[in-house]
Structure formats: structure tokens, C-alpha cells
Amino acid sequence: MTHETATHATPAPALDVVVPVFNEQATLESSIQRLHDYLTRSVGWSWRITIADNASTDTTPALADGLAAELPGVVAVHLPLKGRGRALKQVWLSSPAQVLVYLDEDLSTDLAALPPLVAPLLSGHSDLAIGTRLGRSSRVTRGGKREFISRSYNLLLRRTMSVGFSDAQCGFKAIRRDVAQRLVPLVEDDGWFFDTELLILAERAGLRIHEIPVDWVDDPDSSVDVVRTARDDLKGMLRVGTNLARGRIPLEAVYAELGRRPFAPPSPPGFFGQVLRFAVVGVLSTAAYAVLYLLLQTVLAAQAANFAALLLTAIANTWANRRFTFGVNGPGMVKQQLQGLIVFGMAWGLTSGSLALLHAAVPDASAHLQLVVLTAANLVATLLRFVLLRLWVFRSARRAEPARGSTAPVEPPPAPDAALSLVASPSVPASTSSPTSAESE
Numbered sequence: 001m002t003h004e005t006a007t008h009a010t011p012a013p014a015l016d017v018v019v020p021v022f023n024e025q026a027t028l029e030s031s032i033q034r035l036h037d038y039l040t041r042s043v044g045w046s047w048r049i050t051i052a053d054n055a056s057t058d059t060t061p062a063l064a065d066g067l068a069a070e071l072p073g074v075v076a077v078h079l080p081l082k083g084r085g086r087a088l089k090q091v092w093l094s095s096p097a098q099v100l101v102y103l104d105e106d107l108s109t110d111l112a113a114l115p116p117l118v119a120p121l122l123s124g125h126s127d128l129a130i131g132t133r134l135g136r137s138s139r140v141t142r143g144g145k146r147e148f149i150s151r152s153y154n155l156l157l158r159r160t161m162s163v164g165f166s167d168a169q170c171g172f173k174a175i176r177r178d179v180a181q182r183l184v185p186l187v188e189d190d191g192w193f194f195d196t197e198l199l200i201l202a203e204r205a206g207l208r209i210h211e212i213p214v215d216w217v218d219d220p221d222s223s224v225d226v227v228r229t230a231r232d233d234l235k236g237m238l239r240v241g242t243n244l245a246r247g248r249i250p251l252e253a254v255y256a257e258l259g260r261r262p263f264a265p266p267s268p269p270g271f272f273g274q275v276l277r278f279a280v281v282g283v284l285s286t287a288a289y290a291v292l293y294l295l296l297q298t299v300l301a302a303q304a305a306n307f308a309a310l311l312l313t314a315i316a317n318t319w320a321n322r323r324f325t326f327g328v329n330g331p332g333m334v335k336q337q338l339q340g341l342i343v344f345g346m347a348w349g350l351t352s353g354s355l356a357l358l359h360a361a362v363p364d365a366s367a368h369l370q371l372v373v374l375t376a377a378n379l380v381a382t383l384l385r386f387v388l389l390r391l392w393v394f395r396s397a398r399r400a401e402p403a404r405g406s407t408a409p410v411e412p413p414p415a416p417d418a419a420l421s422l423v424a425s426p427s428v429p430a431s432t433s434s435p436t437s438a439e440s441e
Contacts, residue, residue, distance in 0.1 A: 015118060016097035017114075018092065018100065020084045020105070053076065110216070134166045183254060204244065293371060315337065351377040
């Protein structure tokens, strides 16, 4: 349930500039005042500012209500649950504006980039627009650690998900209302991965993503938990990749309504993409193995706990690699799981052998020392798994994919406006971007 405060009723605006906030009492008033001044002076379209407070526990809700009462064109929405994605879903799907904008509360992105961000959407040229900090002409001020994390994340995203956009997490985005109404309900994430998932689905559905280089200054007081966010993003990529591979997301229907290029399911990743995807699955599997072993060794002998934990994670690992890493669909899963169990037997031999050697060398080894040795052995076994899965278990299935694709349902033709666009400009891709791939990497 939400509560909205607004004292200045206005007709449906062209822009709804949404600012999600959580415990921002220190900077909220100055940020909203600065944004309001800029929109008043420099933006010719009609607009409103929506402060989307998602379960703040400080004085942010009261400050938001005060700003809504004081400033024309400002409204405050209060959500009972936390989550940036949840806040954007709620406000975007209920907004009457033609174009829906999202800005970080700290206004790290130079607001001068706002008109070029929304102009292609208001004209109907593009479906979504994003700011990129990775363009050659972008000017970015931030620490080396966050720069490395950001570039690594976007590189990993491009290699594992085969996307074309360059900067998934810049807090400076816009989307046409009709596109949001169709696409946002398909996004499952309610937190920080919302942006990335939205862009992946948009690109897969043939929507046009416009990128503009931005000037961006890092907020040194940011409360974002980088480690937790990175972990959640990896889980999100695994989930979205698996759902795409299994055809669980109805992107064909989105394309039929809004797409601008011939719809095609994502092709299986290349070798480097497979390595990265396998690494993601491997890290999650190793973590799951560690947790299971610690739990099981309290009720089972060390060797039995190792066997049970490895067996359970092996079954899940084979399934995830089948869908996510190698993009295999269709029949053959039972056979491949049996082959995966053979590979598991080899991995178990490595780990149980390492455990036996540890017990011979250190008879009274603690559970945590056993876990360290077994985790190291499991990482070696993981490398062996990749080689065998790629060259044996899923090799024939990957070779058969083109044949199965030839009998797939006929792809829907491009919509009339998309066909005209392709004829007039055959070299223009669906995702337009200022930086090249080399620049963004």
C-alpha cells in the first residue's frame, strides 16, 4: 500500500522525474531543490518530480512531504517496503507521464544531460535511454576501487549475457510510458539489479536503447553495500540467463507490440562467455557446497558429509550449466544428468582423496581446516568439470542446436515502422551507443 502527498495538482506531464530515496535526510532537501531549480530554468517540457520513499526509518518521509507542500510540481510517494526496483515499479506503472525518468538522489550525474536523455523518447525515436559513464567523452570522478568494480561488472555482463549497452548501473535512465507498461511487469528484481534486468529484457525484445555520455561525480558518502550488491547481481544474471534459455519470459509478445528489429532468441555464448558463466555457476555452487558441508558434518561423518554436499550441488550445477552456461534446451536432460554424475564421481574422487590425505597428515584436523582443504580441491574439480561438460556432456547437444532451431516457429516480422527504419538505415543497430565496445571495456 502506498501513500502519495501532493498539494499542487497538474495535468499529465511530459516527464515524471522519479527520485527513489531511503534514509536520505541529510541531502534530500538540497538535492530536490537543486533538481527543481534546474527543471524550472532549463527544461521546456512539462514535468513533475516524484520522491519515492521506500520505507525510510529517519525523517526522510516528513521531509519529502514538506517538499511536496512547498514546491510546485513535486509529489511524495511512500512505500512500506524497501527496494529501489520496487519503488520504480510502483511509481512508473502508475504515472500518467509520457516519459518516466529515474535519477539517483545524490544527483551524481550532471543534470545538463537530462534534455538529451529524454528527447529521443519524446520524439518516439527510442524506447529507453541511459546515461553511460564509460564513453570516451564522459567525465567521471570516482575512486579506483569503484571504477574497477564498475568496469568489471559491465564487462562481465556483456560477456555472459551478450548485451550491447555499455553501462547498466548508472543512476540516470528514462523509458517511454507505453514501453514501461509492457516491460516493467516482466522484471522480477526489486532491488539494485532492476536496472540491469530491465535493459537485458529490453534489448532481447528488440527495443531501441539510446545511450548518452554523462559527467558523473562519485558520492563518497554512498551507503551502497558493494559486496552484497555484486553478489545479488551475479544471482540476478544467473536467474535471468536461465529464464531466457528456458523461454520463460514472453519477449516475443513484447517484440510483436514494440520491437524494432527481427526478434531472435539469444544465441549460445562463445567460449569466453561460457568460461565466465561457468565461473559464476561455480562460485555459487562452491558456496552452496561449503554451507551444506558445514551443516551436514554436524550429523554425518566427514566423508559422508562431503559426498552428500557434493552430490546435491553437482545435480544443481549440471542443471544450471545446461541452461545458463551452454544454452542447451530440449530433450536429453536425463542422459546429461547421468553423465554429470560421472563427472561428479571424478570430482568426488579428487575431494575425498584430499580429505584422506589431510586426515593422514593431521588426524585431529578441525572442521574449518577440512573445509579449506575440500574447498581448494573442489575448485580444482570445478576446472575438470568445465572441460568435461563442454567437450563431452553438452558437446552433441550444442551441435544439434542449429538443427532444432530450423524447426522452430516462424519469427514474427518486423512492425511496419521498424521495417521502414531498417530499409532506410540498414546499418543502425537496435541499441544505439556513443562509446564503442573497446572504449567501454
